[in-house]
Amino acid sequence: QVQLVESGGGLVQAGDSLRLSCAASGRTFSSYSMGWFRQAPGKEREFVASIRWSGVGTNYADSVKGRFTISRDNTKNTVYLQMNSLKPEDTAVYYCARVSGSYNSASSNRYEYDYWGQGTQVTVSS
Numbered sequence: 001q002v003q004l005v006e007s008g009g010g011l012v013q014a015g016d017s018l019r020l021s022c023a024a025s026g027r028t029f030s031s032y033s034m035g036w037f038r039q040a041p042g043k044e045r046e047f048v049a050s051i052r053w054s055g056v057g058t059n060y061a062d063s064v065k066g067r068f069t070i071s072r073d074n075t076k077n078t079v080y081l082q083m084n085s086l087k088p089e090d091t092a093v094y095y096c097a098r099v100s101g102s103y104n105s106a107s108s109n110r111y112e113y114d115y116w117g118q119g120t121q122v123t124v125s126s
Contacts, residue, residue: 002024002026002098003025003115004022004024004098004116004117005022005023005024006020006022006096006118006119007022007120008020008120009121010121010122010123011123012086013124013126014086014124015085015086016086017082017084017085018083018086018122019081019082020036020094020120020122021078022034022080024078024079025077030053030074031053032098032103033050033051033106034050034051034070034072034079034096034099034106035048035049035096035097035098035106035107035113036079037095037097038090038092038093038094038095039092039093039119040091045110047061047110048068048081050108051070051071051079051106052105053102053103053104053106055072057106059106059108061108067083067085067086069081069082069084070082083122087124088126090124091122092121093120093121093122094119095118096116096117097110097113097114097115097116098114099112099113099114100112100113
C-alpha cells in the first residue's frame with residue numbers, strides 16, 4: 001500500500017511563495033510519475049502540474065505556468081511544488097497523486113492516478 005503525505009501548506013499573502021512537499025512510502029517511488037492537483041470549494045479537482053518518473057519532463061496547467069515548479073528527489077521519495085507569486089485564486093486544497101502503472105508518462109488526467117494524499121490547505125489572502 002502506498003501512502004502519500006503532503007505538507008507545507010498555509011496562509012500567505014498575494015505575491016508570497018510556498019513550497020509543498022509530498023513524501024511517499026515504498027521502494028518504487030522512482031518508477032512512477034507524479035502529479036499535483038488542487039480543489040477549491042465548490043469546484044472540481046483540477047490539474048496543476050506533473051513530473052515524469054525520471055524527473056525529466058514536466059507539465060503545467062496554464063494558470064500556474066511560469067509561477068509554479070514541480071520537482072522530485074527520488075533519493076528522498078519526495079515530490080515538491082514550488083509556488084511563487086501566489087494569487088488569491090490559487091487558494092485550494094492541494095493534493096499529490098501517483099500515476100497508475102510504473103514507467104508511465106506524467107498525465108493531466110486525474111483518472112490516470114491511483115493513489116492520492118490527504119491534501120494540504122493553501123490560502124492566499126489579497
